Amino acid sequence: MSSKKNQLTSIRDSQRSFLNRDFNAFKSSLTQYARTFFSDKLSDFGQNGFAGMLIEINAYVGDVMSYYMDHQFQELDLTQAVETKNVERLIRNSGVKIMGASPSIVKIDFYVELPSILSDGSYVPNLTFAPIIKAGTILSSGGGVKFTLLGDVHIGQTTYAGVMYADYVTMNTDNDGNPTSFSVKRSGFCTSASISEEQFTIPNKFKAFRTISLASANVSEIISVIDSEGNEYYEVNSLSEDTVFRRMDNQKSDKDLVSENLELIPAPRRFETSTSNMTKKTTLRFGGGSALSTDDDIMPDPSDLSLPLYGKRKTLSNFTIDPNKLLTTTTLGVAPQNTTLTVSYRHGGGISHNVSEASIKTVSTLMTKFNNSVSAADISSIRSSLEVTNVNPAEGGENAPSINELRSIAISHRNSQMRIVTKQDLIARIYTMPNKFGRVFRVGIRANPNNPLASMVAILSRDSDGNLINSPDSLKANLRTFLNESRLISDALDIVDTPVYNIGVTYGVTVSGNANSDSVLQKVNEGISEYLKIENFQIGEQINISDIVNLILNTDDVVGLVDLTFSNLTGEIGGNQYSDSSFSVTVNTARGIIKCPDGGIFELKFPDDDIVGTIR
Amino acid sequence: MSEILDYDYSFKSSGIRVGDDPRLEELISSNPVGVILPLRQGVERSGIFEMSFDPIVQIRNNLKNLILTNHFERLGNPLYGANLRPLCTEYSAIDNFDAAVMDRIQQAVLKFMPIVELDDFSLSMVNDTDPALLRIDMKIKYNVPKISSMGNVISLSFTLI
Numbered sequence: 001m002s003s004k005k006n007q008l009t010s011i012r013d014s015q016r017s018f019l020n021r022d023f024n025a026f027k028s029s030l031t032q033y034a035r036t037f038f039s040d041k042l043s044d045f046g047q048n049g050f051a052g053m054l055i056e057i058n059a060y061v062g063d064v065m066s067y068y069m070d071h072q073f074q075e076l077d078l079t080q081a082v083e084t085k086n087v088e089r090l091i092r093n094s095g096v097k098i099m100g101a102s103p104s105i106v107k108i109d110f111y112v113e114l115p116s117i118l119s120d121g122s123y124v125p126n127l128t129f130a131p132i133i134k135a136g137t138i139l140s141s142g143g144g145v146k147f148t149l150l151g152d153v154h155i156g157q158t159t160y161a162g163v164m165y166a167d168y169v170t171m172n173t174d175n176d177g178n179p180t181s182f183s184v185k186r187s188g189f190c191t192s193a194s195i196s197e198e199q200f201t202i203p204n205k206f207k208a209f210r211t212i213s214l215a216s217a218n219v220s221e222i223i224s225v226i227d228s229e230g231n232e233y234y235e236v237n238s239l240s241e242d243t244v245f246r247r248m249d250n251q252k253s254d255k256d257l258v259s260e261n262l263e264l265i266p267a268p269r270r271f272e273t274s275t276s277n278m279t280k281k282t283t284l285r286f287g288g289g290s291a292l293s294t295d296d297d298i299m300p301d302p303s304d305l306s307l308p309l310y311g312k313r314k315t316l317s318n319f320t321i322d323p324n325k326l327l328t329t330t331t332l333g334v335a336p337q338n339t340t341l342t343v344s345y346r347h348g349g350g351i352s353h354n355v356s357e358a359s360i361k362t363v364s365t366l367m368t369k370f371n372n373s374v375s376a377a378d379i380s381s382i383r384s385s386l387e388v389t390n391v392n393p394a395e396g397g398e399n400a401p402s403i404n405e406l407r408s409i410a411i412s413h414r415n416s417q418m419r420i421v422t423k424q425d426l427i428a429r430i431y432t433m434p435n436k437f438g439r440v441f442r443v444g445i446r447a448n449p450n451n452p453l454a455s456m457v458a459i460l461s462r463d464s465d466g467n468l469i470n471s472p473d474s475l476k477a478n479l480r481t482f483l484n485e486s487r488l489i490s491d492a493l494d495i496v497d498t499p500v501y502n503i504g505v506t507y508g509v510t511v512s513g514n515a516n517s518d519s520v521l522q523k524v525n526e527g528i529s530e531y532l533k534i535e536n537f538q539i540g541e542q543i544n545i546s547d548i549v550n551l552i553l554n555t556d557d558v559v560g561l562v563d564l565t566f567s568n569l570t571g572e573i574g575g576n577q578y579s580d581s582s583f584s585v586t587v588n589t590a591r592g593i594i595k596c597p598d599g600g601i602f603e604l605k606f607p608d609d610d611i612v613g614t615i616r
Numbered sequence: 617m618s619e620i621l622d623y624d625y626s627f628k629s630s631g632i633r634v635g636d637d638p639r640l641e642e643l644i645s646s647n648p649v650g651v652i653l654p655l656r657q658g659v660e661r662s663g664i665f666e667m668s669f670d671p672i673v674q675i676r677n678n679l680k681n682l683i684l685t686n687h688f689e690r691l692g693n694p695l696y697g698a699n700l701r702p703l704c705t706e707y708s709a710i711d712n713f714d715a716a717v718m719d720r721i722q723q724a725v726l727k728f729m730p731i732v733e734l735d736d737f738s739l740s741m742v743n744d745t746d747p748a749l750l751r752i753d754m755k756i757k758y759n760v761p762k763i764s765s766m767g768n769v770i771s772l773s774f775t776l777i
Contacts, residue, residue, distance in 0.1 A: 023692045041663070044650035047693065048678035048729055051650060060692030 021066050026059035078410055087403050088277050094410035097273075100218030100280035103193035103349035104397030106390045108139060108360060109185055110153055113171055113385035116179045125168050125182040129374055129382060130156025134367035139190060139388055141355040146364065147190035147394070148346075155186050159256045190360075192353035192397060193220050193346035202227075204338035208288035209239075216347040217280035218400065222273060223346060225284065227339040234267040239287055239332040243267055245481070247437075254472035257461065258438035262478040264485070270333040280400055284343070287333020353397035360390045419486045426457070426483075426493075433482050438475030441468070444498060444539025444599055454492035458539050458599040460500070468534065468579075468603055470497040498539055499581035499600040502569040503532070504610040507552060508562040511615055515557035521613040524558065527551045529607035539601045543594040562616045566594060569610060576606045649674040653681060672765045679732055679758065680770055682724055698724040700774065707750070707776045714739050721756070733759045735767075742773075750776040 021029075031045050034055060046052045074080045078090040091098060110133055117126035133153040138146055157165050166186040170179040200212045225233040234244040244267045247260045271284045363386060370379050401409070420426045423445045430443045441462045448454035459479070461471040476495050483493060505528055511520045531551055532543075545564070552561050566585050569578045581600065588595045596602055604610055648667035658666045668674040685697030698720045703710065710716050718737050725732050736757035741750055753773045759766045 027692070040647055042648055042650060042667075044674050044678070046678070047696065048682055049650040049674065050653055050655075050681075053690065056690060056692050063692060 019066070019069065021062065023059050023063040026062040026066075027055060030055045030058055030062075078407060084277065084403060087407060091406050091410040092274065094414050096406065096410045096413045098275045098277050098406060099220065099400070100275055100282075100347075101349035101400045102218075102396060102398045103191045103220055103346065104353040104355070104394035105189055105191050106147060106355070106360065106394035107187050107392060108147070108149070108190050108388050108390050109187050110155070111183050111185050111385075111387045111389075112155055112382055113181050114155075114168075114184050114382065115181050123170075123179040123182075125156075125164070125166075125184050127156035127158070127164070128371055129378060130154075130166075130184070130371075131379075131382060132369040133188065133386075134369055136195065136365075137363070137367045138365040139360050140362040140364045141359045141394075142361070143352075143355060143359070145192050145353050145355055145394075146194060147192050147360055148195060150189045150191055152369075153186050153188035155184055157186075160253055191220075191346065192349060192394065194348045195223065195344065195346055197342060197344045200341045200343065202336045202339050202341060206290050206335065206337050208335055209285055209332075210335045211283050211285045212341065212343070213281060213283045214343065214345060214347075215281075216345070218349055219273075219275065219282040219345050219347045220349060221346040222282075222284070223344040225271065225341055225343050227269075227336055227341050229339060231269055233269040233271050233286070233336070233341070236267060236270045236272055236333075239270065239272050239285070241267075241270070242333070243485075244270070245485075250474050252474055254474050257463070257469075257472045258474040258478065260437055261474055262437045262481045264481055268334050269336075277400075277403060277406065282345075286335045289332065289334050290337070349397055351397050351399050353394060355390075355394045357391060357393045358389055360388060360394075363388060419488060420483065420491070421488065423455075425486075426455070429483060429486060430457070430459070430479065433479060437478035437482065438472060440471065440475070440479070442498065442537075442539050442601060444601070446540070446599055448492075448494060451492060453490060454494055456494045456496055456599060458496050458498040460498040460539065460601060467605075468500050468601070496599065499597070500579040500603050501581055501583050501596065501600050502578040502603050502605045502610070503543075503585075504567040504569045504612070505532070505548070505564070505604075506567065506612045506614075507564045508614040508616045509552060509558050510560040510562060512557045512559055517615045520555065520557045521615065524552050524555045524613055525607070525611045527555055528611050529604065532602070532604040532607075534601075534603055537602055539599065540596050541602070542596055543602060545589075545592045545594065569605075574609060576609055578605060579603070650677065653677055671763055672760065672768065675729075675732065675760055675765075676768060676770055679725070679729060679756075680772065682728055683721055683756075683772060684774075696728065704774060704776050717754070731760060731762055733761055735759055752776060 031052075034042070034045050034051065042051050044051060045055060047056060075083055075086040076090075078087070078094065081087045081090055088098065112131065114125040114127075114129050116123040117128075133149065133155065135149050135151050137149040139149070140146055155166055159165065166184045168182040168184040171181045171183045172179070174180050194216075196214075196216050198215060202210065222235050225235075227233070236242075236244060243264050246263045246265050248263050249255075250258050250261045252258075269287075271286045273282050273284055275282045366383060366386060368379075368383060370382075374382075420429055426445055427443050430440055433440070439461065440459045442460040444458040446456050446458070448456050459471045459476070461469055461475065463469045479495060487493065507524070507528075509520070509524065511517055528548060528551065531548065543566070545566075549561055549564060552558060552564070566589075568582050568585055569576075570580055570582045571578060583597050583600070585594060588597065594602075646669060648662065648669055649671055650668050652666045652668050652673070656666045658664055661667075661669075668677060682696075683698045683700065685699075686701040687697055687699040688694045690696040700717060700720060703713070703716055703720070707713055714737075717739065721737070722734060725734055734756065736755075738755045740753050740755075742753055743750065751773055752775070753771065755769060755771050757767065757769050759768065
């Protein structure tokens with residue numbers, strides 16, 4: 001009896017399921033159902049009878065519903081979704097920002113003619129006349145693509161020691177052959193994106209999460225959003241982010257290496273952007289709070305989260321808590337009200353903007369700033385002397401990604417995250433810090449032997465001549481600010497300098513009888529120098545002696561390798577200044593490998609002096 | 617209310633046999649087979665709609681249904697039916713109209729009602745009152761060997777345009 005009941009229950013349950021069924025499956029189930037429950041009322045359930053027709057109609061309805069249910073499930077999966085709106089939504093959900101066409105970037109050389117001045121017995125460009133070519137200067141390529149200068153180009157900028165950054169050559173001389181003017185060259189980056197400004201009048205009516213849409217398509221960057229009271233609105237990835245990074249000019253002595261500092265500031269006025277894949281137009285979405293609650297917005301009150309205890313409860317059960325509530329407010333930023341927003345942004349781009357080298361020659365709009373002491377005539381003369389060119393082709397211009405390209409990006413982006421968990425995350429985060437805040441040349445991560453929760457981050461930089469130097473303090477400070485945003489709270493990162501171990505190589509070879517000894521040694525030296533050049537080394541990377549043996553023996557006319565020794569060079573030797581870090585080559589050599597001491601890096605600093613070869 | 621029956625009983629009998637009274641036969645008749653088309657209000661035992669209690673009647677109904685149904689009329693079963701309607705507009709264009717109609721009916725019966733064995737087919741033209749229309753009367757003879765029902769006939773008619 002109970003088995004019959006179970007059977008009927010099973011039939012009923014299967015009838016209710018609309019998943020994974022087609023017309024025939026529904027028809028079969030409905031027929032079975034009808035035969036089980038209505039056999040005393042009707043017996044002809046075949047497709048030719050009236051009952052069969054009703055079953056087929058119901059199966060059809062079920063099939064259609066099942067199709068749409070399957071479709072809905074399919075639309076939840078990024079790999080299978082077909083409706084553009086759903087694909088867009090899923091792409092956004094994966095954290096990928098939909099962008100329009102991207103502009104190209106090109107390095108432009110600016111040449112201006114400056115009068116000369118006698119300084120310390122030699123003629124140099126008179127920097128009093130040197131202009132600042134302002135960001136926003138517009139140049140044109142032969143094909144008509146406009147390029148806008150991204151940052152100010154200080155023609156007369158000098159290092160902390162007073163040395164000019166710019167290159168210069170003599171242009172005109174007087175009768176005695178002394179330079180009267182120089183052609184001074186400095187470079188700056190330009191983008192093919194155009195800058196537009198739009199104003200939006202916001203009525204005196206509070207509206208949470210107010211949105212405004214920009215008129216131009218393919219917006220690549222929102223430069224600024226400022227209201228009529230002068231308040232600045234900051235762009236954030238998500239409205240739940242309440243702080244942003246701000247760039248500040250570095251005024252310290254290491255400004256040559258680190259031009260800007262990074263600062264974290266609260267951003268109660270903020271917005272997020274989204275771009276429609278259909279129209280390529282960008283919409284700004286502001287926060288949901290009123291300006292009256294700005295104070296609360298900056299400083300949320302943690303006591304608001306205190307656990308409510310009503311009645312006579314004396315015990316507490318386990319409860320869950322959202323830690324974000326302690327850090328953020330419910331308003332998600334301030335919504336503008338009764339003001340006028342001025343939005344400045346860059347837009348435009350495409351693959352056609354990747355113009356060839358030496359095609360940007362025309363200055364369409366020139367914006368300059370001169371020292372107050374420079375006369376109008378001189379200003380006019382210097383401005384008219386300006387010439388520009390691009391040595392390299394413009395790069396980076398791309399058409400807007402298609403929906404399928406975005407889909408692929410989103411799938412791969414799912415694996416990434418905005419926090420540092422693995423060693424690779426940390427290395428990637430350090431290398432991607434904008435180089436205005438200092439450039440890290442090499443990073444090495446190792447465990448801190450004294451603290452199991454800490455990692456030691458050894459960093460190294462290079463000076464303008466390409467020599468290895470300890471990273472400047474400003475860079476470390478910027479790195480600390482930059483990493484702290486994505487660091488897990490329980491992790492500790494110790495940013496330390498990387499000891500540089502200078503090495504020397506001495507070898508003796510026998511060469512074939514008719515070979516030119518000097519030529520052979522030169523070839524071997526070049527080979528070793530190429531192998532040991534700093535670009536090929538990472539922090540902690542070892543030297544494989546067999547590789548160098550192999551390299552020497554494979555050099556033309558080398559018959560045999562008699563001896564090969566490595567040494568550690570420190571202090572000053574023959575006028576060359578080496579690192580003070582030392583290590584024992586003998587102790588650190590085992591099984592044909594020279595191991596680098598923890599957190600250090602090998603450097604062949606002066607290849608001409610540090611590689612000594614002898615013909616035996 | 618039960619009816620009092622007036623019978624003579626012998627001592628050799630313990631009652632009456634089913635066949636002795638037609639009213640008793642009705643009481644033990646079989647369940648309904650199917651719904652009769654066109655739908656109409658049921659009488660007596662039929663319930664809401666008129667039902668057939670005889671498989672032969674139901675098969676006739678179903679066969680008529682099959683022949684009069686055209687393709688794409690059935691939801692979810694688009695190729696159900698003999699699909700005779702397209703022939704209505706091609707009467708003069710088809711050399712052997714009778715054979716074409718017969719072929720379609722035969723194909724449909726073979727596919728959807730293999731229980732039916734077609735026996736004879738006749739077709740006659742009838743000039744209707746409207747001179748532009750031509751009515752065709754069909755008479756189909758068929759057997760249902762499985763239930764030993766032989767010599768069944770259905771008559772159908774449709775109009776040529």
